[in-house]
Amino acid sequence: MVLLLAAATLFVLGGAGVYLIVAVQGRALHGVLGLEQPWWRWAGTGVALGLATGLGAILLLQQPALRPVARRYAELLGPRVPRRWMHVVLALAAGIGEELLFRGALQHWLGIPITALGFVALHGYLDPRDRRLSLYGLYLVACMLAYGTTAKAWGLLPAMVAHVLFDVLLLDRLRHWHAQVPRP
DSSP: OHHHHHHIIIIIIHHHHHHIIIIISOOOHHHHHTTTSOHHHHHHHHHHHHHHHHHHHHHHHTSGGGHHHHHHHHHHHTTTSOSHHHHHHHHHHHHHHHHIIIIIIIHHHHOHHHHHHHHHHHTTOOOTTOHHHHHHHHHHHHHHHHHHHHHHHHOHHHHHHHHHHHHHHHHHHHHHHHHHSOOO
């Protein structure tokens, strides 16, 4: 199931993003990716951004007010994604596929703020009935604003690296939290 979800994310979302970028928008994919930048620049920027946003999310979820949100996602994802290789596969697929579609294609039309807000809303983190979840969602909107700004300035590669690292860090932490909960 993990591989199917990863493949769908990478090929369906990423494929749609590439199609929109190249065929509909008429932009060169290598330019959108930022391949003219030196590798160390996009890698370093992506790692720094991914560490900052991923560790920030973990610290935020450890706060007493947001522990119910952390528990909910730990219970949801912990048993479904129990191995680190699964975290890496899902993170790679999401980091590449979602960034191609959202920051690569949709941001070109919608702009950074609307794309960031839409991305987080589509993931279900902005629920007016759940203030705690929405608080975490607002943090994610700020992260996506940073990813969008980075993608606009230096191309998609640093945003992809940041997204992958964010997801790996968070999935690892959620798995750890899931393992700590006593089972009856």
